[in-house]
Amino acid sequence: xxxxxxxxxxxxxxxxxxxxxxxxxxxxxxxxxxxxxxxxxxxxxxxxxxxxxxxxxxxxxxxxxxxxxxxxxxxxxxxxxxxxxxxxxxxxxxxxxxxxxxxxxxxxxxxxxxxxxxxxxxxxxxxxxxxxxxxxxxxxxxxxxxxxxxxxxxxxxxxxxxxxxxxxxxxxxxxxxxxxxxxxxxxxxxxxxxxxxxxxxxxxxxxxxxxxxxxxxxxxxxxxxxxxxxxxxxxxxxxxxxxxxxxxxxxxxxxxxxxxxxxxxxxxxxxxxxxxxxxxxxxxxxxxxxxxxxxxxxxxxxxxxxxxxxxxxxxxxxxxxxxxxxxxxxxxxxxxxxxxxxxxxxxxxxxxxxxxxxxxxxxxxxxxxxxxxxxxxxxxxxxxxxxxxxxxxxxxxxxxxxxxxxxxxxxxxxxxxxxxxxxxxxxxxxxxxxxxxxxxxxxxxxxxxxxxxxxxxxxxxxxxxxxxxxxxxxxxxxxxxxxxxxxxxxxxxxxxxxxxxxxxxxxxxxxxxxxxxxxxxxxxxxxxxxxxxxxxxxxxxxxxxxxxxxxxxxxxxxxxxxxxxxxxxxxxxxxxxxxxxxxxxxxxxxxxxxxxxxxxxxxxxxxxxxxxxxxxxxxxxxxxxxxxxxxxxxxxxxxxxxxxxxxxxxxxxxxxxxxxxxxxxxxxxxxxxxxxxxxxxxxxxxxxxxxxxxxxxxxxxxxxxxxxxxxxxxxxxxxxxxxxxxxxxxxxxxxxxxxxxxxxxxxxxx
Numbered sequence: 001x002x003x004x005x006x007x008x009x010x011x012x013x014x015x016x017x018x019x020x021x022x023x024x025x026x027x028x029x030x031x032x033x034x035x036x037x038x039x040x041x042x043x044x045x046x047x048x049x050x051x052x053x054x055x056x057x058x059x060x061x062x063x064x065x066x067x068x069x070x071x072x073x074x075x076x077x078x079x080x081x082x083x084x085x086x087x088x089x090x091x092x093x094x095x096x097x098x099x100x101x102x103x104x105x106x107x108x109x110x111x112x113x114x115x116x117x118x119x120x121x122x123x124x125x126x127x128x129x130x131x132x133x134x135x136x137x138x139x140x141x142x143x144x145x146x147x148x149x150x151x152x153x154x155x156x157x158x159x160x161x162x163x164x165x166x167x168x169x170x171x172x173x174x175x176x177x178x179x180x181x182x183x184x185x186x187x188x189x190x191x192x193x194x195x196x197x198x199x200x201x202x203x204x205x206x207x208x209x210x211x212x213x214x215x216x217x218x219x220x221x222x223x224x225x226x227x228x229x230x231x232x233x234x235x236x237x238x239x240x241x242x243x244x245x246x247x248x249x250x251x252x253x254x255x256x257x258x259x260x261x262x263x264x265x266x267x268x269x270x271x272x273x274x275x276x277x278x279x280x281x282x283x284x285x286x287x288x289x290x291x292x293x294x295x296x297x298x299x300x301x302x303x304x305x306x307x308x309x310x311x312x313x314x315x316x317x318x319x320x321x322x323x324x325x326x327x328x329x330x331x332x333x334x335x336x337x338x339x340x341x342x343x344x345x346x347x348x349x350x351x352x353x354x355x356x357x358x359x360x361x362x363x364x365x366x367x368x369x370x371x372x373x374x375x376x377x378x379x380x381x382x383x384x385x386x387x388x389x390x391x392x393x394x395x396x397x398x399x400x401x402x403x404x405x406x407x408x409x410x411x412x413x414x415x416x417x418x419x420x421x422x423x424x425x426x427x428x429x430x431x432x433x434x435x436x437x438x439x440x441x442x443x444x445x446x447x448x449x450x451x452x453x454x455x456x457x458x459x460x461x462x463x464x465x466x467x468x469x470x471x472x473x474x475x476x477x478x479x480x481x482x483x484x485x486x487x488x489x490x491x492x493x494x495x496x497x498x499x500x501x502x503x504x505x506x507x508x509x510x511x512x513x514x515x516x517x518x519x520x521x522x523x524x525x526x527x528x529x530x531x532x533x534x535x536x537x538x539x540x541x542x543x544x545x546x547x548x549x550x551x552x553x554x555x556x557x558x559x560x561x562x563x564x565x566x567x568x569x570x571x572x573x574x575x576x577x578x579x580x581x582x583x584x585x586x587x588x589x590x591x592x593x594x595x596x597x598x599x600x601x602x603x604x605x606x607x608x609x610x611x612x613x614x615x616x617x618x619x620x621x622x623x624x625x626x627x628x629x630x631x632x633x634x635x636x637x638x639x640x641x642x643x644x645x646x647x648x649x650x651x652x653x654x655x656x657x658x659x660x661x662x663x664x665x666x667x668x669x670x671x672x673x674x675x676x677x678x679x680x681x682x683x684x685x686x687x688x689x690x691x692x693x694x695x696x697x698x699x700x701x702x703x704x705x706x707x708x709x710x711x712x713x714x715x716x717x718x719x720x721x722x723x724x725x726x727x728x729x730x731x732x733x734x735x736x737x738x739x740x741x742x743x744x745x746x747x748x749x750x
Contacts, residue, residue: 495583661691
């Protein structure tokens with residue numbers, strides 16, 4: 001208290017010091033005093049009021065406590081009296097047991113009297129209910145059935161309450177009402193029949209379907225009520241719970257499954273397109289039924305049934321089950337494609353589950369796949385195996401057919417540009433196109449896989465094609481008169497390779513999105529190139545077989561005396577190339593260039609074989625002029641045939657050699673030979689020796705000098721142009737003697 005007083009005094013001193021800091025404030029001392037007095041009076045009044053309020057509260061609390069104490073004493077006294085009375089009435093309660101039993105019995109008898117009318121009318125109600133059920137009055141029949149069940153259940157419940165262990169009385173009641181269970185079962189059968197025909201019923205008489213749903217809903221409520229009573233009393237009537245709602249959904253599921261399973265009208269033996277028909281019927285049924293569900297059936301069921309989604313799932317599951325069964329069958333390749341196309345594409349398209357009338361009610365992306373991925377992979381693998389086997393057989397058969405055409409006595413067909421061709425490329429790529437179109441319907445990756453498989457088979461096919469072309473040529477060489485149209489069909493074979501190449505590129509552009517080249521690309525191009533090269537070679541071989549005897553006349557005494565060998569060669573080549581115009585570009589151009597090269601090389605071989613040795617300058621001049629003239633003939637012919645830019649250089653090699661022969665001054669022979677070597681650096685020493693030997697006037701010393709000088713100043717071959725003399729061999733003395741002997745023998749035999 002003293003400390004509080006000191007703190008108050010200290011605070012007051014601080015406040016006074018704050019008020020009187022300046023001298024002019026002394027005049028206001030009286031004013032400050034009055035203000036502080038007012039504040040003090042105000043504070044004291046508030047303190048008094050607060051203390052008074054607290055005192056009033058304490059007084060009230062004490063009064064209430066006193067009253068509560070009195071009440072507790074009264075309650076304690078009353079409880080004591082109650083306890084005393086209860087102890088005194090125990091014996092009285094035990095004496096009232098008979099009264100209690102009588103009350104229970106009276107209650108049971110009252111219930112029995114109340115249901116007596118119903119009990120006696122049970123047979124009549126049973127008959128009436130039976131008739132209503134047979135007449136299809138399902139709601140009224142169910143109302144009568146509920147009356148019967150209610151009477152039975154109430155009696156059994158009362159019996160259970162009176163004596164739950166008395167089974168004989170329970171059985172007596174159950175036997176008396178045994179027709180009730182039969183009626184319930186018959187009514188249920190009627191309900192299930194209506195549900196099984198729900199798609200038809202909802203169109204013709206939707207009220208019937210509504211009645212069925214109402215009956216099932218009533219039974220569901222009764223089931224719940226009976227289950228709740230069982231939890232309280234332990235009693236539940238026989239046949240409860242019926243679970244008719246669950247049974248309804250089972251019936252609907254079975255109906256949908258039966259609907260899907262019943263779509264197969266024909267088998268493979270009766271119709272090759274059985275699976276396509278089955279899938280189309282299934283699509284139509286599912287789409288039509290779901291539209292009916294959306295527009296009609298949804299209105300017959302309570303909203304909380306989520307009817308459309310439920311039916312959507314039922315149909316999806318039924319279709320999935322059916323498709324899985326089909327996948328397990330021994331399907332052919334085209335059937336596998338039809339099934340997978342339908343499963344992967346058609347099913348979720350606007351033609352079926354993605355129809356505009358359906359997709360607004362259900363998100364098809366939430367559907368599980370109809371077939372597991374491993375089943376799809378197995379089907380694709382099976383298809384690939386079957387397709388590989390089939391396409392191998394198809395290609396073999398197509399090649400056999402084409403081979404038969406090669407032996408025909410009529411020319412092959414020509415395309416719109418007049419080039420010979422056979423039907424083989426069209427047949428092969430029609431097969432590829434059809435299978436790729438089918439694969440594209442399934443999946444993009446599978447399409448790429450089938451394309452790779454086609455190209456792989458194509459490479460194997462082209463290798464067999466090449467072997468058959470070689471065999472065709474060899475068979476022709478046994479008898480050049482057969483087949484009659486060998487040239488024309490060999491041209492067609494060469495052209496086919498160009499068609500094959502174009503068709504392969506077309507397939508890759510159309511069906512492949514891959515930027516990486518296929519492994520088989522290089523092999524196919526290589527094989528096609530080999531077939532073309534060999535085909536063109538075979539055609540030129542045919543030309544040079546006819547020219548062989550005329551080429552053998554070149555640079556011989558007969559030739560020098562005025563042979564028409566070159567004229568015949570030119571006419572023959574031109575005649576053949578009239579047929580070779582049917583060869584497609586660039587192969588015809590390549591053949592022309594190769595023919596020119598071979599003619600020139602054969603001509604140069606004739607020179608190098610030293611078939612003739614000029615005896616004097618006149619023969620050398622005559623032979624040289626003849627060579628120059630014949631070189632011009634070759635140049636004119638092959639320019640007419642549109643040979644390449646190398647024509648002048650090739651024909652010029654004959655002219656250059658002719659200039660060596662034509663030279664009259666032997667002292668200038670070295671310069672002429674040097675000029676020849678500078679133009680054709682691939683010419684060898686043995687070629688020079690052969691030329692000098694044919695010339696006939698070069699001494700041994702001169703030949704050695706020319707060869708030695710050329711060896712010392714040898715011109716290196718740059719390789720920028722194709723060599724001419726490289727593959728021309730100069731026969732040795734033994735080879736020459738053998739050749740001369742053979743020629744002499746041939747003349748004698750002739």
